[in-house]
Amino acid sequence: MTTRAGRPRRRNQVLSREQIIDTAVAMLDAGGESALTIRALTERLSTGSGAIYYHVGTRDELLDTATETVIGAALTTRPAGSAAAPAGEIRVVALALFDAIAAHPWLATRLTLQIVRNPVGPVTVGIFERIGGQMDALGVPRASWFDAASTLVHYILGAVSQNARIEGDTSGIDPAGDRDAFVDEASAAWQGLDPEAYPFMHAVVGQLREHDDREQFLTGIAVILDGLARLR
Amino acid sequence: MTTRAGRPRRRNQVLSREQIIDTAVAMLDAGGESALTIRALTERLSTGSGAIYYHVGTRDELLDTATETVIGAALTTRPAGSAAAPAGEIRVVALALFDAIAAHPWLATRLTLQIVRNPVGPVTVGIFERIGGQMDALGVPRASWFDAASTLVHYILGAVSQNARIEGDTSGIDPAGDRDAFVDEASAAWQGLDPEAYPFMHAVVGQLREHDDREQFLTGIAVILDGLARLR
């Protein structure tokens, strides 16, 4: 019970970097990106802004770090347990990202922002390596590996970002109710469109009501895998 | 040359809504999202903030409106000239969006933000209708229309957003030089990764150097169309 440090706690460390990041993620989850202010963070941690900047730097760097932390954790799911089929491995990674963004909707914009500004960071590289590593076993010719992996990554990140939902308040105890209300509103809006200008939207409004986001997401992956199979 | 109004200019109208939006888009193109401040906008238009809020509302609404304007303009390319092949029509729409985001990089985050917050708006509906309208001619079974169109839209918007490039300053007279420098930096970073932990990144670093964004984007669409052909 003494202060013997299992981890290399160097000198006086009342506040840790991980603590700040975890709190930031919690605040982002609770109220979205606008809820993470330096002031609110210092108040919740009972500290000053100096400590925050000392440990994690600027607010933008904190958001990047939070993104890397969450995505990194999501990517550690099933670190190649028993060698599964390559298609299955891709599905596992894709669903891990899908669930991560469902739990942390603020990732929707932050993820693309990070990919655009820093395509060399651990987020992009980690996802790409994990997906691309299956190209060989998938039978994709070596010359098309980059194109094939890019197609999958673009689809996965696009679908995952666009499926994010932003709830206005934290009173949403029933997530299914939120989703139903959202689908109701969307289908009502689609139905109200001009049928002659938007024939397709009217044709599929029924499928909108019945579809399952997760299933549709996996269907898209299956479609792309089918398409990739023709590349050989 | 008198003040005879061709369009219904109602009363005293020194400042028009379109003027504000066009100026906002120009400022966004020049310096990114952070460059569009109400103050800078009022200064450039030689007016006050009251006029801005009267015409276009809050800053967030202005950004949404700017997004709708740019995307709407991009979607009017080839409003069904001569009935082309459905795959060609999809390519036209996809490339229009690709070029739009290349010309306006700030769309990368704003587009997903708008889709997430308002999936019923003209942006989402316009893209969806334009892509989905080709499902019938493409031979996709009616029951899969929604899934198929969603797959395409998710891929297109994902790829297009992730391909956006944000330049730091406006001194980039040579866009090709910017791109080469970017690819050089990225490939150097990929090369510097641990080859055992990231074998795939090392395997495709050569393809990264040689690839063309636009071609790769179209390859992905072709892959998905191939996959959709198997749905029948």
Add this chain to the structure above:
DNA sequence: CCACGTTTGGTACAACGATCCAAGTTGGTG
């Protein structure tokens, strides 16, 4: 010519991110 709704320019305020600094804390050293 008057009156009233429309449009405009500017002021004011609260909140934000970031910088800076002085005080506090701790482990090692003599």
Add this chain to the structure above:
DNA sequence: CACCAACTTGGATCGTTGTACCAAACGTGG
């Protein structure tokens, strides 16, 4: 045991932002 130096912390401060609000200017219909 005393002391120093580096590390860590909390808060005060500054410049900037979005936006609510208001009074004057404007022009059109009566």
